[in-house]
Amino acid sequence: KAVHSGADLSSAAGYVFGYKQDQCKGKDVQVSAVGEVATDRLRELVDVALLAIENNRLASLQGGEAADPLLMLRAVVNARFELRQHLKDPGHTYNGRLKDVLYLDLALEQTARTVMEGSVSALERTGVSNLMQGSALALESLCMSTHSNEELVLCLKEWQQAMETQKRGDDGWALRAKAVMDRIRTALLNTGEAYNARFQGAAEAMGPRLNVDPHVTAVFSEEVIRGGGAAPLSILLNKLDPMLRQAADLGAWQVISPVTCSGYVEVVDNLAVVQMHTYDRPTILVSRRVSGEEEIPEGCVAVLTPDMPDVLSHVSVRARNEKVLFASCFDAPTFEGLCGMQNAMVKLEPAGEELRVETLDTLPGAGEAADAGAASASPEGAAYPLGVGIAKREFCGKFALGCDEMSNDVVGGKSQNLAQLRGNIPEDVKLPEQVALPFGTLDAVLADPINAAVAAEMAALLADNMAPEKLQQTRELVKRLQAPEALKQELAAKMRAVGLPFPGDEGEARWNQAWAAITGVWASKWNDRAFLACKKAGLQHENLSMAVLCQQVVPAAYAFVIHTTNPLNGNKDEIYCEVVRGLGEVLVGNYPGRALSFVANKNELWSPKVVGFPSKSVGLFVQDTLIFRSDSNGEDLEGFAGAGLYDSITMDKCEELRIEYAEDPMVNDVRYQKLMLSRIATAGYNIEHLLGTPQDLEGCITSDGDLYIVQTRPQV
Numbered sequence: 001k002a003v004h005s006g007a008d009l010s011s012a013a014g015y016v017f018g019y020k021q022d023q024c025k026g027k028d029v030q031v032s033a034v035g036e037v038a039t040d041r042l043r044e045l046v047d048v049a050l051l052a053i054e055n056n057r058l059a060s061l062q063g064g065e066a067a068d069p070l071l072m073l074r075a076v077v078n079a080r081f082e083l084r085q086h087l088k089d090p091g092h093t094y095n096g097r098l099k100d101v102l103y104l105d106l107a108l109e110q111t112a113r114t115v116m117e118g119s120v121s122a123l124e125r126t127g128v129s130n131l132m133q134g135s136a137l138a139l140e141s142l143c144m145s146t147h148s149n150e151e152l153v154l155c156l157k158e159w160q161q162a163m164e165t166q167k168r169g170d171d172g173w174a175l176r177a178k179a180v181m182d183r184i185r186t187a188l189l190n191t192g193e194a195y196n197a198r199f200q201g202a203a204e205a206m207g208p209r210l211n212v213d214p215h216v217t218a219v220f221s222e223e224v225i226r227g228g229g230a231a232p233l234s235i236l237l238n239k240l241d242p243m244l245r246q247a248a249d250l251g252a253w254q255v256i257s258p259v260t261c262s263g264y265v266e267v268v269d270n271l272a273v274v275q276m277h278t279y280d281r282p283t284i285l286v287s288r289r290v291s292g293e294e295e296i297p298e299g300c301v302a303v304l305t306p307d308m309p310d311v312l313s314h315v316s317v318r319a320r321n322e323k324v325l326f327a328s329c330f331d332a333p334t335f336e337g338l339c340g341m342q343n344a345m346v347k348l349e350p351a352g353e354e355l356r357v358e359t360l361d362t363l364p365g366a367g368e369a370a371d372a373g374a375a376s377a378s379p380e381g382a383a384y385p386l387g388v389g390i391a392k393r394e395f396c397g398k399f400a401l402g403c404d405e406m407s408n409d410v411v412g413g414k415s416q417n418l419a420q421l422r423g424n425i426p427e428d429v430k431l432p433e434q435v436a437l438p439f440g441t442l443d444a445v446l447a448d449p450i451n452a453a454v455a456a457e458m459a460a461l462l463a464d465n466m467a468p469e470k471l472q473q474t475r476e477l478v479k480r481l482q483a484p485e486a487l488k489q490e491l492a493a494k495m496r497a498v499g500l501p502f503p504g505d506e507g508e509a510r511w512n513q514a515w516a517a518i519t520g521v522w523a524s525k526w527n528d529r530a531f532l533a534c535k536k537a538g539l540q541h542e543n544l545s546m547a548v549l550c551q552q553v554v555p556a557a558y559a560f561v562i563h564t565t566n567p568l569n570g571n572k573d574e575i576y577c578e579v580v581r582g583l584g585e586v587l588v589g590n591y592p593g594r595a596l597s598f599v600a601n602k603n604e605l606w607s608p609k610v611v612g613f614p615s616k617s618v619g620l621f622v623q624d625t626l627i628f629r630s631d632s633n634g635e636d637l638e639g640f641a642g643a644g645l646y647d648s649i650t651m652d653k654c655e656e657l658r659i660e661y662a663e664d665p666m667v668n669d670v671r672y673q674k675l676m677l678s679r680i681a682t683a684g685y686n687i688e689h690l691l692g693t694p695q696d697l698e699g700c701i702t703s704d705g706d707l708y709i710v711q712t713r714p715q716v
Contacts, residue, residue: 009053012107013046015100034097037086045079046104048072049111069119070130073137076112080105080144105144109229112141116232124239128247131240132163132177138236139184142229146191150658151617155184157662172610174247176667179594179613181237181244182308186592186617188230196221238332245330251353252331256311257319258350258568261301262363265341271296271303276468276532282363284325284346286338290315292589295529296324298536302348303327304355306335308615310595311568312561312578314588314644317696318533320567321716327355389538390633393545395440399487400494402435410438411547412631417691417712424690429683430708432551435494439545439633441487442522448484466541471531475523483515491550500552503626503651510651517628517649521548524630524647533645539634546646549629553622553650554708556700558666558676559584562684563715565694566599572694575600575681579666581659582619584698584710588644591616596666600681608677613667618656625652635713679707687712 018033052067052075059066083105086092094101116138123134136159143152158180165173200221207217225231245251263282268274270289279299290305292315302325309316309328319326325348329335338357345360396410403419415436422431446455458477461470488511492502503514524530525546534541558579566574578595580587587595593616600608630646665672680699687709688695694715700708 009046009104009107009111010050012100012104013050016097016104017043017046034094034100037083037094037101039082042079042082045075045082046108048075049079049108053111066122069115069122070133070137072115073112073119073134073141076108076115077137077141077144080108080112080141083108084144109141109145112138113229113232116236120232120235120239123236128240128243129163129166131236131243132159132166135233135236135240136160136163138229138233142233145229151187151190152184154617154658154660154662155180155187157660159184161662161668172248172613174244175250175610176613178241178244178248178250179615180661181241182615183593183617185234185237186615188234191230192225195225199224241330250330252334253327253329253353253355254308254311255325255327255350255353255355255568256309256316257324257326259302259323259325260347260349261325262345262347262360263301264363265338265344265346267339267342271305276528284348286335286341288339292591293529295532296322297532300324304329304335304338304348306330306332308592308594310578310587311576311597312563312587312595312696317567317716318644322536325350329355390540390543390545392543393439393633395444396438399437399441399444399484399490400435401438402494402498406436411436411549412439412633412635413713414629414631414711415547415549418709421687421690421709421712425683425686425709428679428707429686430706432554432708432710433498433500434549434551435491435498435500436550436631437487437491437518437548439547441548442478442546445481445484445487450482450484454480462542466531468528468531471526471528474526478523478526479516479519481519481522483511483518495550500550500626513651514626514628517626517651518548520649521628521630521647522546524645525632527645527647530634530645534634544632544634547631549631551627551629551710553583553625553627554700554710555624555702556583556621557581557703559587559698559700560680561587562680562695562697562699564684564688564697565715567715573602575602575605575684577677577680577684579677579680580614580616580619581664581666582621582657583654584700585648585654586616586618586620588698591618593617598677598681600677602685605681605685606674606678608674608681610673610677614659614661617658619659620654621657622650622652622654625650627651629711676701676705683707683709 015031016034017038018031021029049072052072055067083101086101087105092098116134119134123130136156139152139156139159143149143156146152162173162177162180165176203217203220207214261282261284263284265286266283267286268288271285271287271294272291274285275294275297277297279297281299282301283299284302284304285300287303287305290303290307290309292309292313294315296303296319303319304327306329316326345363347358347360349356349358393409401410403422406415406419408416415434418431418434445451446458454477458474461473461477488504492504495502504511525544531541534544558581560577560579561584562575562577564575565572566576568576576597576599578587578597580595594612594614595616596610596614597612598608598610627648627650629648632646635645661667666676667673683699684695684697687697691712696713696715697709698711700710702708
């Protein structure tokens with residue numbers, strides 16, 4: 001096995017560097033070196049590793065001092081890097097010796113894994129710096145073992161930068177390192193899921209045919225992962241995590257929606273699976289995955305997850321809106337402990353940055369009438385205030401409106417609020433040009449003879465009470481609508497008047513793209529999460545009217561969301577904001593990872609404080625195009641924000657690009673960061689002062705430094 005598999009580093013090195021053996025089975029054996037690969041530098045590095053391995057063997061027998069694990073790891077990883085220069089050329093066979101070169105790399109990889117697994121305790125004892133160095137070397141080795149490794153390479157660059165900030169003792173170094181660690185962990189999770197998707201199905205198909213023990217089959221892909229470089233890296237990060245959280249003054253929790261509540265624990269794999277469920281008792285959902293697109297199910301009083309939703313993402317806003325406790329757990333043992341409490345009765349109480357968990361014998365109010373409802377377990381009572389309601393808006397007779405025609409009767413808050421800002425905010429804050437398709441336009445389009453067949457199908461479908469199973473059918477019908485000629489003409493005139501490009505001027509195909517986006521916004525009235533939210537709030541779904549706000553997409557280098565009252569602590573004197581690269585959907589749509597977050601005291605807007613660094617792996621970018629935003633009468637109600645229930649759609653598809661924070665001035669240039677964050681906070685403060693109430697704003701900054709506000713609404 002040692003000779004033929006190359007698993008032994010010494011024999012694998014011998015085949016690359018060459019060796020001679022006298023009288024093996026009566027013959028002299030001589031293996032020549034693989035000339036251009038067997039460099040002096042590679043030989044030196046492999047010799048260091050072999051010497052360290054021998055020292056460790058002797059130390060284990062004689063009780064001596066073991067070799068420095070970082071020295072061994074560095075030698076092995078550098079040797080792999082030397083080899084990698086030769087393995088980059090896929091057409092080079094090295095005179096038929098490519099296998100020997102590959103086997104040496106495999107042996108080095110296995111050696112690195114063995115060293116990492118054996119040195120975890122030693123590195124942990126020596127502190128943060130050595131653990132970070134060991135993790136960096138483990139990550140670099142994993143990069144060299146992974147195909148399509150762009151995300152891991154970007155993580156490595158960031159990690160090396162974080163190590164430099166730790167060495168210098170920069171303010172916030174631990175926060176920065178924690179953010180990079182979170183990104184690495186997401187990458188490892190995605191790698192594990194990819195292995196599972198690739199291998200597990202085949203293993204389960206082959207296992208029974210080969211009479212393999214079912215337990216072995218069940219954990220096949222898991223063992224593949226454990227046998228690679230990702231597993232020891234994960235172990236090192238797990239040891240480092242509590243050290244970084246302590247250094248950054250972070251607890252085990254981030255409480256996103258602080259509500260004290262009691263209920264029965266229900267463990268689920270994914271919140272999306274249960275979002276349409278109605279619980280008949282107060283339920284605390286312990287969910288392993290939360291994507292951000294879900295609705296919180298009826299009867300749920302708390303959602304606890306190891307995922308990292310942004311504080312200002314739509315799902316987070318909805319949780320605060322419904323007075324549901326929502327918290328993210330950073331500590332794996334703590335979360336696994338909760339997963340082991342299925343059906344237990346517990347009380348959850350936020351305490352600053354922590355969450356107190358108390359096991360109960362009975363729930364508060366358990367002796368009251370059974371029909372008191374699930375919300376009785378929460379001291380906050382019902383999720384929504386009584387009397388929240390909406391009235392259906394009639395078509396005003398116009399298919400398109402300019403800013404001077406926008407009012408509460410014809411458009412929603414998004415259109416009105418931006419119209420109100422025009423001419424009333426500082427010149428350094430810009431607004432995109434806009435027009436709107438008013439309330440009732442969908443009804444008018446349905447009533448046009450060109451859509452008679454679709455209208456008849458919708459009428460038949462909606463004749464009875466709307467049921468969840470009809471939602472998809474209704475959305476598909478709306479997307480089949482055709483645009484009346486009068487709508488096209490009026491929209492074209494309004495858009496040209498304010499300098500917006502009318503898609504129809506670029507040809508029929510471009511108009512079709514725009515019309516698909518408009519009907520997509522209308523169709524989102526029948527989204528699952530929107531239907532469920534209206535039902536929970538007691539809103540009549542049929543009374544929901546949907547205007548469509550049309551804007552030019554601002555070419556965003558960064559997007560941000562501002563809450564002018566800090567939602568985490570209710571401090572009205574403090575602005576809270578989150579910033580991402582590219583378009584804002586990465587933030588509000590809760591893409592994996594965290595945004596850069598900061599707070600600013602309203603009396604010291606020039607001195608923002610970063611409270612979290614970014615860990616999102618992608619940004620959304622799009623060419624020069626239009627966006628069509630939902631603008632309904634079912635949002636921004638008293639006690640009901642409706643944030644993220646309905647869709648906003650760009651005319652052209654957005655592109656996901658990997659983000660390299662190692663080159664991002666918002667992360668690395670302190671002066672640039674302070675300037676931009678101060679400008680964002682000041683814009684939020686000024687708009688709150690103008691409109692007279694706390695605001696929930698969305699905006700962006702272009703690569704030229706222009707700051708735009710693209711949406712504002714009262715902060716609920």
